[in-house]
Amino acid sequence: MSEAATRKTIAGPSPQSRPRKKSALHRLWKQMDVQLMVWPGILLIFVFSYIPMYGVLTAFMDYNIFTAHRIFENPWVGFKHFEAFFDAPNFWQIMRNTVVISLLKFVIGFPAPIILALMLNEVRHMVFKRVVQTITYLPHFMSWVIVGGLVMSLLSADNGSVNILLKGVGAIDEPINFLSIKDYFWTILISTNVWKEIGFSSIVYLAAIAGVDQHMYEAADIDGASKFKQIYLITLPSIMPVIIIFMVLAMGNLLNAGFEDILIIAENPLLRPVADVIDVYVYRIGLQNQKYSFAVAVGLFKAVISVGLLTMANYLARRAGSSLW
């Protein structure tokens, strides 16, 4: 008898395959209570996150909501909708708006909370600091509808505060209807965003600053370094890792120029030439004009570029020492 056969006799029939499979099922059955905690979540995510990913295929079809009961009943049309988008007269306008608005948001909106955190850190009067924080965090919790209402009210040509102020100092004679003039839109949009988020975004940086070793400042004081030099040479370098992580995250978001804010602030159709970004365009073409396949194609085009940006951002993050995934 060979050695293998001997072992087989001792261990009984097929020791590897059958019983182990049975035990996997058995194990699954034994832990069914825990599996049942997880499965509803899996089902929900599958339905609401994964099925729409599959729906992206409609970008390559002529989707008709009335005739098609199943997705594959729609005729395939290849890249027709993508080509239509690239050839659309407003393609370059939309791309420009998307890139310009998101770059402006990044260049102005990213450093603003860092500067605020650095300033708050210099405040030694705790009550004052607390009050400023409480006030500047508040707009973050307001809906874009409310914020839009406040902006409309402030900028109203019908005695909004801004027009009252400008008239008061003699800068203008006639009230300006700010929200219908293209030249003002980007400024209004970016300022509103900064106004809404500056306080809340500063929390993370304040926490990072709180972790800086206080002895460094004492040493700098003894050496006679000015406050500005201390910020520049101690605080900023100490919180640089946090800044870099958030900068990388923001870079992955670079095509998300905004959606709710633009829909609300750019209500006036006159503003479309400066306010139409990819997401807003998808919404209007897809849901309002019901050109579903075309809109999905535009959205997919954006998603592909975003994945590229995200990959690049992650590469940079790795080099900076922290991966996003």
Next chain:
Amino acid sequence: MRWKRLAFGDRVMVVMIYSFLILLSFTALYPFWNALVVSLNVGIDTAKGGITVWPRAFTLDNYKIVTNDDNLLNAFLISIYRTVAGTVLAIFMTALLAYGMTKTYLMGRQGYMVFFVFTMYFGGGLIPTFLLIRSLGLFDSFLVYIIPSLISVWNMIIFRTFFKGLPAGLEESAQIDGCSNWGVFFRIILPLSGPILATLGLFTAVAHWNDWFVPSIYILNEDLLPVQTVLRRLLNANIRDLSGLDSGSLSRIQNSQQFTTRSLVSATMMVVSLPIILVYPFLQKYFVKGVMIGSLKE
């Protein structure tokens, strides 16, 4: 740092910082204050101009219209139902999922995790989601507020991190006493998770309360619209055509000639922001913690 010990340059900087922070706080607060003042001023008087920090012709009539309007009241109730039901169910489902995901012996755990995290970076986008909601029969139904947002992967990860930090001994001793995993979840885990439940619950509730977009695309039935969506309609409405208000309010508005869209909208905005302002002190206590947990995950 004592003022006397500061060098001249540092003093200049401190003065500049304080001035800037005062200016910033004023800028943050003024829009709300101005809207409050406008809402407390007679509409046609505001239209004459000059209303900034104090009402000139004080009145509560704008609020009387807004708080007696049946459509707005209904919208308010929808917002409340949706916020309460949506928050409680979403937090429960997400916490349950997170607790299951803490079990290292859970078969398929790593695969599940990849499955969840993938959706944080990729999605189908607006139109495929819209078509899905339609085909599921959630279109024009109250359930569209609740079901699609039951699971938040982000919150699940935060919950999981928190649960992992709870003392393992408690769980083990409960299990020795014959408590099942579900029993441990309800009797040990949830009661110990007060702070994290409050933090994520408040964030979820604010998101539900503030959402105007989902109803604007999925809901046609006016009786199911929440107050934010109705407010958005009012913002763009004309005084002669305030679609969103009920007929009683409209006739009162037409008869008195005292109201403007701006005055009524300002009053509505104040009423809609009120719940947020009321929970804000609680929020503030928790959100710093919440933000920190969120960023620790990075």
